[in-house]
Amino acid sequence: MNFSRILTKNIKKYIVLSNRNYAKFVNPFTRTWDTINNEIKSGFKQQSDYPEHADVVIIGGGFIGSSVAYWLKNRAGEGLSVAVIEKDTTYEMCQNMHSHGIITQHYSLPENIYLSQYSADFLRNIKKNLKEDVDIEFKPHGTLILASEKYASKLEENVSLQKEFGISNKILTVEEIERLYPWINTSDIKLGCISKESEGAFNSQSLLKGLIQKTQELGATYLKSEVIDFEMNPQQDILMEGVAPGSFKKINRLVYRTEDNQEIFLKFAVCVVAAGSDSESVAKLANIGTGGGLLSVPLPIEKREYNVYSIENEGSRMSFGLNTPFIMDTSGLWLKRDGLQKKLICGQIPLIKQDKNISNSDILYSSLHNRYPESVKSEVKPISTDFIDCNTYDDTGILGPHPYHTNLFFATGFSRQGVQHSPGIGRAVAELIIDCQFTTIDLSRFGFDRILIDEPLIESNVY
C-alpha cells in the first residue's frame, strides 16, 4: 500500500516538473472566490488613497507644524498616527524670509529664555536629532540691542534677569560701541547689549527641509490639501464651566479638499492649528469668534507684512567688517550683513499705530540714515516682502487648548520668534498631547485663557 502511494506521488511530481510553470497558476474559481471575499471584508467601500482617520491632525506644515509632527513621532513612534495638512507645499509664505533665520538670546520672559536656550541646543545637535546631511550653516555674529534713554534701565533689569538663567549678556557703554563698531551713529543711544554665545544667523530653509524629511521618514503623512470645514456633533451629556448644560458640541471630524478636488472627511482625536497667518480663518470654521459664551472671543492673529531692503554701494569701501552683529535699533529697524558680501540687509518692524501722513518707507529711511550715516550715499532697494503672523492682543504666541474645544490646540502667533523657537514649541505641544502637561518648559502662560481673562503677557526685550 505504501509503495503504491509513493509510486503515484513520484509519477505526479514528474508530470508537474515536466510542465515547467514559471508563474503561480491559480485556479480561476479560487481567484474569483478570493476577490469576492476581499470585497466583502472591506464592506464594499471604494478604497481611497487619502486617509480618513488620524490620531493627531496638524493644520499647517510650516516650521511649527513640522516641528510638532517631528516630536510626536519621535516620542510615540508607531503609537500615534500623525497627518499634516499643508495647502502650499512650495512654502511661498516661508521662503526667503530674511528675518527668519536669526537666533537670539535677548528675552525678558522666562519662557522665551528657556525656549531660545533649547533652540540653541537643538540646532547645535541637529545632525543627531535630524539626519546627518542637514547643514544649518550657523554664522555666530551675535546680536546687538541698542537702547535709548527711556529703555536703558529696562535693558539693565533684563540683563540681570538673564544672568539668573545662565545667559551671559554684556552691557556695552557708548564708548565701547563706538570703538567696536565705529560706523554706527551713537548720538541718541545710552546703552547697548550683546550676547557672548549662541547668537547669530542660520539657514532656516535647511531646518524646514530637514524637519519634513525626518518626520516623513518616521512615518507622518503629509497631505497637500486645504481644510474646508469642521464637523461638530452635539453631546448633551457633557457639563462644562462656562457652557449652558446640554448645548456642548464636540469637533470630531474635519473636511479637507485634496488636489483633485475630492472632499474627504478625516476623523481625529486631537487637532493642532499651526497655520500661521491663516489661523484665524481656520478658527472661524470651528465657530471661534462667531459663537456665544466661550466661543465669542476670536483668535486675534493677523498677517503683517513689511519690506526688506538691501543697502549696497558699488565700488566704494564699506566701513563695516566681518564683526557685524545683527543690530536691533531703538526704532524697530534691524540691520544685518548679507553673508560674506559687502552689503547690508535691513527691515523695520511696523508701528502698532499707523500714521497716515508718514509712509512706512519714510520712517525706514529716516531711522536708517540716523543709525548708519553712510547709507545716505548708498543705494537702498527693496528685495523682498516678509510675512509674519502677528498676535494683535499682546504680540506673544498662543499655545494650548481652546477652553471650549478641548481637543483643538493652537500653536500660532509667534511672529518673528516662531522659526527660532520652533523646536521648543513643537516639543511643548507634543508634551501636552502625550503627557497632558508641560514637563520640560512650562508654557502655561502662553495659553488661550489669557485672552479670556485679559492678562496680557508682554515680552519687553523685543521691539
Add this chain to the structure above:
Amino acid sequence: MMAQNLKHSSILRTLCITSRNYSEYKSIYERDEAGRQPRKVHGKEYPEWRRPWSQRDGEWTSKLSIFVEKSPSMNVLNAMQNLPNLTFQDLKEWWAEMRVIQEIQNQKYLPERVVALGSNLAALHFFVYRQSAVRLKDKKEWLVGDVVTLKLPDTYRDGYFVEAIDCSNFHHNGIRYEGLQNLSGLNYLKWLSLRNNKYVDVWCIDRIAGQNGETLEFLNLMGCKLCAGCIYALARMPALKFLVINDPGDNIELQAALSMLEEERPDLLISIQDDTETDVDNKL
C-alpha cells in the same frame, strides 16, 4: 576619629525619624495636609479662571485619591511598544549613546568646583586630570600628569593664573562644547591649542570667542570641523594674533572668508599646516 563618630550618629538618625523634613520633596501625607496650593508658573501665581469639576463645592472625592500620583511614564510605554522590534544593533546604539552622555556629564562645568578652587585652579584641575598640558603665568614649565603624580592644591590659593592650555591629547576623543565652559573666567589665557579635537565646531569656537576673545592671542584649530561660520566667530576675537588651521581644500566659502579676514586684520597671521609636520605648539 571625630568623623567616624559622626557617621554612626547619622545612621541612627535615619532609622528613627524624630522631626519633620522641610525640604521640597514632601511625602504624600504631608502634601495632603498642606491642602490645595495656588499654582505657580515660573515663580508667579497663575490666574485660574475655572476649577476642575471634582474640586467644586459639594463634590465628593475619595481619600484614597492621595495615592494617585502619576500616570505611567510615556517613555516606558514607547520602549515597550518597540520591544518586538528590538535588534542587537539597537542595543549597541543605545549603549554608545549612554557613553556619549557619560562623557558630556564628565566634562560639565561644575559651579561647586569653581567655588572651592577659584576659576583658574578649577580649570587647572579640569584640564590636567584629562591629560592635557597647562602652563601658568610667569612660569616656563608645562604641568602634565594625573592625580597620583601631580599634587595640585585642593583649596583656593592666590597666584595661579592659567596662561596656556594644550588640549592635543585630551582623553576620550577630545573636548566637547560643554567642556569648553571651563575656560570661562580665565582672564590671562593667551594660548590655546585644540589640535585633534574632532568635536570642536562653529558653536565651540563661538563659545571661546565669547568667553576668552578679549585676551586670546594664539589659537590652533587643526583637526577641527571648520566652516565659513567659524570666521565670524574668529572676527569677534580682537586680541588674536596667530591662527593655525588645516588646508580648507575645496571649500570655496571658507577660503573666501579666510581671505576677507586676512584683509581686515593685517596683524593676524594665519598659518595653514598639515598634520604631518611636527607639532607647532612645541612648548614655545
